[in-house]
Amino acid sequence: MKNLFIIGTPLQLINAIEAINNFKLENNILIIVHRSLEANRTQLDKIRNLYEWEEIIDIEYSKHSSLLKYIDLVKHLKMYAYKYIFFPKLEVIPKIVIANVKKEKVFLLDDGTMTIMIYENNIKTNKLNEYNFKEIRFLFFGLKIKIRDKINLFTYFDLPSVNGIEVIKNNLLYLKDDVKNGKKDDDTIFFLGQPLTNIIDDATYRNSLESIIKKHNKKLIYIPHRGETKEKIDYLSKLDNPYFSVKDIGMPAELFFLNNNIYPTHVMSYYSTALTTLDMIYDDCIINYIKVPENSKSKAAFDRNLRKYYEVFGSDKILTLQDLGM
Structure with missing residues (x-):
């Protein structure tokens, strides 16, 4: 068979x-x-x-x-x-x-x-x-x-x-088998992008990235989602902060870290399945979900896609924009 x-x-x-x-x-x-x-x-x-x-x-x-x-x-x-x-x-x-x-x-x-x-x-x-x-x-x-x-x-x-x-x-035992070769990167926060322009305006999105840098005083590498537009990536790239950079990896985040022998120690996103998988693959990695704010613009998408999603995860992993100082 x-x-x-x-x-x-x-x-x-x-x-x-x-x-x-x-x-x-x-x-x-x-x-x-x-x-x-x-x-x-x-x-x-x-x-x-x-x-x-x-x-x-x-x-x-x-x-x-x-x-x-x-x-x-x-x-x-x-x-x-x-x-x-x-x-x-x-x-x-x-x-x-x-x-x-x-x-x-x-x-x-x-x-x-x-x-x-x-x-x-x-x-x-x-x-x-x-x-x-x-x-x-x-x-x-x-x-x-x-x-x-x-x-x-x-x-x-x-x-x-x-x-x-x-x-x-x-x-994820197949992927976890390669973790032992990774070198820990304690100086960088990796942020996994999402195409959220329909529910979060790009200015708020970019401001949240800058707030993360200010809060943690670390480099922030932004990894675009394959569904994000060039216009949005260009807009984010104009964030005037020496700690910020955009890296288009062209592959799933899990494979990027494994293939480059990088052991991430802090990964963030508004939502991404990679947060779940990376949490399983890397025992010493801090994972944070930034909760999409509920408002009139986002309510329908929030109810349809995100409410049950956030409920699956522990509250200790979820941050709000207010937690970032916004």
Whole structure:
């Protein structure tokens, strides 16, 4: 039997490799669902060969209908039976694949706030089968669309088992194996950027970075998120402080630190799954979440994406803008 991994981001690919090592899997097929964001493609291309896959299937991004492409994909995958299928989101490709191929178990891979949202809104409530017209169209081609499987979890989040699902801890042992070579950097705070212009204005965002430098009197290296715009990065780069610099690493933060033998001792962000993973990988690293302020501009996004996310973490790790002196 084979195993199938459906991913679309560098973090998801790392978690797929962690699953392979955790479950000691062989005969693994990788499906990469590419996004419109070119930076996402660039990072994936750099790390797709961290593991020797039996087969890699690239699903290219298209502005036009991909219906026939997805039907051909399902026909190809139906040639095999699978022990495990791993996927990160309840979107078209994983849903149509899970509904139509033979498999023993299905697992959700970690994808940050999305994992917590799927757990809260779909797994706990047993609402796995909500369709739009694009998905209903598959019925006319003889394919199924209803998921009848339990969605188990392979996760680093402490989420309790519900409705009889398995929750397997992702301890990031594959990544942690390389930590011993890292040199501790006690003089630098690494800040992981996020595309938050829609809920935090860029001026407040930049002021928060300057406040961190003043509070800690340390260098602050800003690592942009691949989804941040060039305009925002250029604006942040104008922060007039000799302790501040921007470093575009072009890969997941976890791999950057490991590949460069850096042992970070303080990492901050408004929110980032890398805060969770780095906290697990580096025992002596201070992790801080700066809580996105709740106001009329941010409330909808806060309720939709962040409220449950912040509740997962201890209050000792969460700072407010007021804590930074703003």
